Amino acid sequence: MIPTAERPLRVASIGDFAREVEVESGAKLPACLQCAKCTSGCAVAARADIKPHEMVRLVQLGARDEVLSSRMIWECTSCETCATRCPQGVSVAAMIDALRRLSLAAGKTNARTDVPTFNGIFLATVKQTGRVYEVGLMAAFKLRTRSFARDVGKVPAMLFKRKLALLPSFVKGRGERQRLFRRAGR
Amino acid sequence: MTYVFFPGCSLDSTAKDYYLSTLAVARALKLDLPELPDWTCCGSTPAHQSSELLSLALPAKDLLAASGNTVAVACAACYSRLKTANHSITSDASVRGEVADVLGADYDGSTPVKHLLEIIRDDLGYAALAKRVTKPLKGLRVAAYYGCLLVRPPEVTCFDDPENPRVLDDVLEAVGAETLDWPHKTECCGASYSITNPEIVWLLSREVLAMASDAGADCIATACPLCQLNLDMRQRDIEARYGERFGLPVLYFTQLLGIAFGLAPSELGLRRLMVDARPLLAKKGLLAESATAAVAR
Numbered sequence: 460m461i462p463t464a465e466r467p468l469r470v471a472s473i474g475d476f477a478r479e480v481e482v483e484s485g486a487k488l489p490a491c492l493q494c495a496k497c498t499s500g501c502a503v504a505a506r507a508d509i510k511p512h513e514m515v516r517l518v519q520l521g522a523r524d525e526v527l528s529s530r531m532i533w534e535c536t537s538c539e540t541c542a543t544r545c546p547q548g549v550s551v552a553a554m555i556d557a558l559r560r561l562s563l564a565a566g567k568t569n570a571r572t573d574v575p576t577f578n579g580i581f582l583a584t585v586k587q588t589g590r591v592y593e594v595g596l597m598a599a600f601k602l603r604t605r606s607f608a609r610d611v612g613k614v615p616a617m618l619f620k621r622k623l624a625l626l627p628s629f630v631k632g633r634g635e636r637q638r639l640f641r642r643a644g645r
Numbered sequence: 646m647t648y649v650f651f652p653g654c655s656l657d658s659t660a661k662d663y664y665l666s667t668l669a670v671a672r673a674l675k676l677d678l679p680e681l682p683d684w685t686c687c688g689s690t691p692a693h694q695s696s697e698l699l700s701l702a703l704p705a706k707d708l709l710a711a712s713g714n715t716v717a718v719a720c721a722a723c724y725s726r727l728k729t730a731n732h733s734i735t736s737d738a739s740v741r742g743e744v745a746d747v748l749g750a751d752y753d754g755s756t757p758v759k760h761l762l763e764i765i766r767d768d769l770g771y772a773a774l775a776k777r778v779t780k781p782l783k784g785l786r787v788a789a790y791y792g793c794l795l796v797r798p799p800e801v802t803c804f805d806d807p808e809n810p811r812v813l814d815d816v817l818e819a820v821g822a823e824t825l826d827w828p829h830k831t832e833c834c835g836a837s838y839s840i841t842n843p844e845i846v847w848l849l850s851r852e853v854l855a856m857a858s859d860a861g862a863d864c865i866a867t868a869c870p871l872c873q874l875n876l877d878m879r880q881r882d883i884e885a886r887y888g889e890r891f892g893l894p895v896l897y898f899t900q901l902l903g904i905a906f907g908l909a910p911s912e913l914g915l916r917r918l919m920v921d922a923r924p925l926l927a928k929k930g931l932l933a934e935s936a937t938a939a940v941a942r
Binding site: 483502506533534537538539540542543550556559560563572573574575577579581582585589590591592593597600609610613616617620628630631632636638640642643644645 | 654657658659683684685686688689690691692693694695696697698699702703706746747748749793794797798799807831832833835836837838840841842843845848849878916917918919
């Protein structure tokens with residue numbers, strides 16, 4: 460993608476994007492050896508558009524748009540196997556988490572993911588009530604993503620098994636909670 | 646040591662059986678677990694994917710409210726978020742300052758956080774479990790499944806060996822179960838993609854179910870509501886999708902402890918499991934006679 464002749468590998472002095480990701484994640488990106496141990500243990504690498512070790516390299520090379528609009532950052536399960544096994548102590552999982560936040564901020568999220576929609580509804584619920592109310596969460600998510608058919612067959616059994624609470628709980632201290640969210644920029 | 650119990654949102658709803666069985670087992674062990682009053686959601690995956698500061702401030706609010714008592718946690722995801730908040734706040738003074746600005750109060754990251762399994766291993770001891778057993782889980786072959794968030798990242802959770810943890814195996818063996826040597830103890834089930842991207846859950850949970858089945862498991866034991874939900878509620882979808890048959894009950898370890906302690910199935914929320922565990926337990930002679938008769942009907 461970026462010919463070596465034009466931009467030789469100099470991981471000791473990293474570019475602006477790599478620095479931004481380092482600051483946001485705390486991951487020591489220049490230490491990566493490209494050994495791909497992260498990818499070997501990754502639960503979703505087989506289906507990934509960009510594999511974990513490739514993601515590190517692309518960040519080092521400043522491939523901002525490719526990385527921020529990738530499908531992988533919304534398919535990583537945050538299982539932390541990559542970070543646990545990295546011989547160089549690079550927290551690849553923290554890097555991917557940071558890329559999600561940068562992707563949201565830049566408005567670059569991959570069109571094929573519903574995760575940011577789900578996250579938005581989830582956090583709005585916590586801000587309002589203090590806890591997640593699963594029935595309301597699922598209904599709102601399905602409305603927004605028009606995915607009614609998926610899982611609807613499970614609802615009767617889940618109600619029968621009393622797995623779904625029928626009423627939300629409200630935790631007191633709503634004003635304080637909303638201040639907390641506001642100060643955290645939400 | 647005094648504890649305050651942080652159940653978390655899942656134990657309020659989809660994991661009500663984990664909640665019931667945790668409290669029943671705690672009563673049997675004379676472990677006092679008063680609930681942290683007015684606890685707030687830890688923020689879970691949506692918070693750390695959206696705002697790091699929010700993902701630290703939400704747990705910090707609860708940890709501050711615990712006023713120095715040890716926070717006892719059942720959910721692996723809550724555990725991970727609470728431990729991460731402590732780790733980030735104690736290792737970086739500027740993070741501590743930012744969290745204090747958001748909270749409107751300074752939290753120093755010192756409230757101890759322990760998972761129920763750690764409380765059993767480190768504070769109560771396995772002998773306390775063995776003493777309470779009235780129905781040893783003899784002949785029950787259990788695949789102890791840890792998942793991700795208890796063991797990783799190890800420098801944050803300091804829970805057990807991240808590649809081959811033992812604590813859940815040891816707890817189950819202390820009450821007479823046979824635990825299995827199997828390779829998927831700490832593989833991921835697909836976690837929070839249960840609703841947003843079930844394809845990932847089908848793929849990963851299938852691997853876990855197939856490995857447990859191949860290892861000869863009668864059932865799987867979990868310590869995480871998300872793992873339990875994915876392996877149990879999605880099991881029929883997975884069987885249909887891949888043309889396989891597992892029929893593996895997936896129980897919370899607290900339910901298995903309760904059975905070994907001779908507690909009633911109703912105290913342990915056993916009927917809430919999607920893959921019914923009662924026929925297996927009846928076959929192994931582990932249910933009270935009245936409950937066994939109910940299964941036969």
